[in-house]
Amino acid sequence: MHIPDGLMDPAVFLAGWAVAVVVLAVAMAKVGRTIDQKAVPLMALLAAGIFMAQMLNFPVGFGTTGHLIGAALAVYMLGPLAAMVVMTAILLIQGLMFGDGGITALGLNILNMAIIAPLTAWGIFALAGRSTWSVPVAAWASVMAGAAACAFELSASYTLSGGAYGITGSLAIPAMLGYHALIGIGEGLITGGIVAYLTKVAPEMVRGDPTAVPVPRKRYTNAALGITVLFGIGLVLFFMFSAGMGDGLESVMEAAGVEEVTPLFGGLMGYGEDYLSALVAGIIGFAAVFAVIYLAFRRRKAAEETETQ
Amino acid sequence: MTWPPMNHGEIDQYSVRSRWYGFDPRVKLVCVIGLVVVTAFMRDLAPLVVIFAFVAALLLLSRVPLRHLGGGIVLALPFIIFPVLAMVITSGPMPALLMTLRIVSSIFALMLLITTTPMFDLLKAMRWFHFPALMSSLLLFTYRFIFVLIDEMERMKMARKARGFTGRGSLLSRDVFKTLSYTAGMVFVRSNARAMNIYNALMARGFTGEVVTLRRFKARPADGAFGAMFVCVSVIAIMLQMGVAF
Numbered sequence: 001m002h003i004p005d006g007l008m009d010p011a012v013f014l015a016g017w018a019v020a021v022v023v024l025a026v027a028m029a030k031v032g033r034t035i036d037q038k039a040v041p042l043m044a045l046l047a048a049g050i051f052m053a054q055m056l057n058f059p060v061g062f063g064t065t066g067h068l069i070g071a072a073l074a075v076y077m078l079g080p081l082a083a084m085v086v087m088t089a090i091l092l093i094q095g096l097m098f099g100d101g102g103i104t105a106l107g108l109n110i111l112n113m114a115i116i117a118p119l120t121a122w123g124i125f126a127l128a129g130r131s132t133w134s135v136p137v138a139a140w141a142s143v144m145a146g147a148a149a150c151a152f153e154l155s156a157s158y159t160l161s162g163g164a165y166g167i168t169g170s171l172a173i174p175a176m177l178g179y180h181a182l183i184g185i186g187e188g189l190i191t192g193g194i195v196a197y198l199t200k201v202a203p204e205m206v207r208g209d210p211t212a213v214p215v216p217r218k219r220y221t222n223a224a225l226g227i228t229v230l231f232g233i234g235l236v237l238f239f240m241f242s243a244g245m246g247d248g249l250e251s252v253m254e255a256a257g258v259e260e261v262t263p264l265f266g267g268l269m270g271y272g273e274d275y276l277s278a279l280v281a282g283i284i285g286f287a288a289v290f291a292v293i294y295l296a297f298r299r300r301k302a303a304e305e306t307e308t309q
Numbered sequence: 310m311t312w313p314p315m316n317h318g319e320i321d322q323y324s325v326r327s328r329w330y331g332f333d334p335r336v337k338l339v340c341v342i343g344l345v346v347v348t349a350f351m352r353d354l355a356p357l358v359v360i361f362a363f364v365a366a367l368l369l370l371s372r373v374p375l376r377h378l379g380g381g382i383v384l385a386l387p388f389i390i391f392p393v394l395a396m397v398i399t400s401g402p403m404p405a406l407l408m409t410l411r412i413v414s415s416i417f418a419l420m421l422l423i424t425t426t427p428m429f430d431l432l433k434a435m436r437w438f439h440f441p442a443l444m445s446s447l448l449l450f451t452y453r454f455i456f457v458l459i460d461e462m463e464r465m466k467m468a469r470k471a472r473g474f475t476g477r478g479s480l481l482s483r484d485v486f487k488t489l490s491y492t493a494g495m496v497f498v499r500s501n502a503r504a505m506n507i508y509n510a511l512m513a514r515g516f517t518g519e520v521v522t523l524r525r526f527k528a529r530p531a532d533g534a535f536g537a538m539f540v541c542v543s544v545i546a547i548m549l550q551m552g553v554a555f
Contacts, residue, residue: 006411044450163400193490
C-alpha cells in the first residue's frame with residue numbers, strides 16, 4: 001500500500017502531511033529524550049530487517065503473493081513510539097532511496113503504515129498482553145487498519161476531486177480490505193513465527209530490551225485504548241457495511257427498475273457530501289483519539305514521576 | 310568459507326558517472342521535491358505533458374542505464390495499474406491518462422534525484438536543511454544494514470533452495486510460513502551480532518552521529534541554471550493549468 005505521487009487529491013495529501021508531522025514530532029521528541037545513542041543501531045537493524053521482510057514475498061493463493069508491513073513486529077520489539085520512528089525511517093528509505101512511494105504521498109503513507117498500523121497493534125497488545133495469540137491478532141488488525149485508512153483516503157480523493165484523483169470508494173474499499181484481509185493473515189502468521197523464534201533462540205532481543213516501552217496496564221489507559229481499537233474496528237466495519245449496502249441497494253434498485261427513486265439518493269452531489277462529512281468526521285475522530293492517547297501518556301508519565309519521588 | 314563480497318546493485322551505483330552528478334545535491338533535492346509537488350496539483354493534459362517531457366529528457370541525458378531506471382517503475386506498478394484501470398471504468402480514459410502521466414512523471418523526477426546523487430550526499434543535503442539528527446542517523450544505519458541483511462538473506466536463500474524449498478503454496482501452507490518466519494528470525498539474530506560490530510567499529514573511528522562526506526557542497530552558476538530550468542518548467546506548467554497564457 002505504498003501510495004505513489006499524483007494519485008491523491010492535494011487536499012487529502014496535505015491533510016495527511018499535517019497529521020503525520022505533528023504525531024511524528026511528538027514521537028521523535030519522546031524517543032530522542034528516552035533513548036541513548038547506543039540504541040540507534042538496534043532500531044536501525046530492526047528498520048533494515050523490516051525493510052528486508054517487506055521484500056520477502058509469501059504466497060496468498062490463486063497465484064498472488066503479498067508481503068509484510070511489519071508494524072506489529074516493530075511495536076512488539078521497540079514499543080509504540082520507537083516503532084513509529086522506525087516505520088517512518090523505512091518509508092523514507094523506500095521513498096527517497098528506492099523510489100517506492102511518493103514524496104507528496106509520504107504524509108499519507110506515514111499516517112497509514114507508521115502511525116495507524118503501529119497504534120492499532122499497540123492497542124491490542126495493551127488490551128490483551130503480549131501472548132502467543134495476541135501477536136498474530138495485532139499483526140492482522142494493524143494491516144487491516146492501515147488498509148482501511150488507505151482505502152478511505154483513495155475514496156475521499158476521488159470524491160473531493162470529482163473523479164480526477166483516487167479510486168472510487170465502491171471499488172477501493174472492498175478491493176483494499178478484501179486483499180489485505182488475506183495479506184493480514186500472512187502478516188499474522190509470519191509475525192507470530194518471528195516472535196516465537198526469537199523468544200526461543202535469542203530471548204535477549206525480545207525480552208529485557210532497554211528500548212522497549214513497557215505496555216501500560218493502568219485502567220484509564222486501557223479505556224483509552226479500548227476506544228481506539230473500537231474506533232478502528234468500527235471504521236473497518238462501517239466501510240465494509242456501507243460499501244456492501246451501496247452496491248446492494250443499487251443492484252436491487254436496478255433489478256426492480258425503480259428509476260424515480262434515484263433523487264432520494266440526492267444524485268452525485270449528495271453522495272459527495274456524504275463522503276465529505278465522513279472525511280471531516282474521520283479527521284475529527286482521529287484527532288480526538290490521538291488527543292486521548294496523548295493525554296493518557298502525559299498522565300502516566302506524571303504518575304511515574306510521583307512514584308519515583 | 311569464502312564468500313564473494315557484497316556486490317548488490319545499489320540505487321545510486323551509476324550516480325558518479327551520470328551527467329547530473331556534479332550539480333549541488335541541495336539544489337537537486339529542492340528542485341525535484343518542488344517539481345513533484347507542482348505535478349501533484351496538475352489536472353490538465355498540457356502542463357502534464359510539459360513536465361513529463363522535461364523529466365524524461367533529463368533522465369535520458371543522465372547516462373544512467375534505462376534498465377536501472379526500469380527497476381523504480383516496476384516497484385510502483387501495482388499502484389499504477391489498479392488505480393488507472395479503476396479510473397478508466399469510473400471516469401473514462403482521459404482522467405486515467407492524466408493520472409498515469411502524473412504518477413509516472415513524479416516517479417521519473419524522484420528517480421532523477423536518487424539515481425544521480427550518492428546516498429550519503431543526499432543525506433548530507435537533508436541535514437543541511439535541518440532534517441532531524443535522530444532520523445538521519447537512523448536512515449544512515451538502516452541503509453548500510455540493508456545490504457548486510459541482503460547478504461545474510463541471500464546466503465540463507467541458497468541454503469533453503471539446496472534443501473528443496475520452493476515457496477509455492479497458499480496461506481494454508483504451514484511449512485512454507487514456518488520456514489519463512491524462521492528465516493526472517495534468523496536474519497535478525499545473525500545481523501544483530503554483525504550490526505553491533507559495525508557500530509563499535511564506527512565508534513572507534515570517532516563517529517558522532519553526524520553525516521560526514523568528503524564532498525564539499527558548493528553552489529555554482531551551473532547549479533543556478535539547473536534550478537532555473539526547474540523553476541521555468543514549473544511556472545509554465547502552473548500557467549498552462551490556470552489558463553493564464555498560451
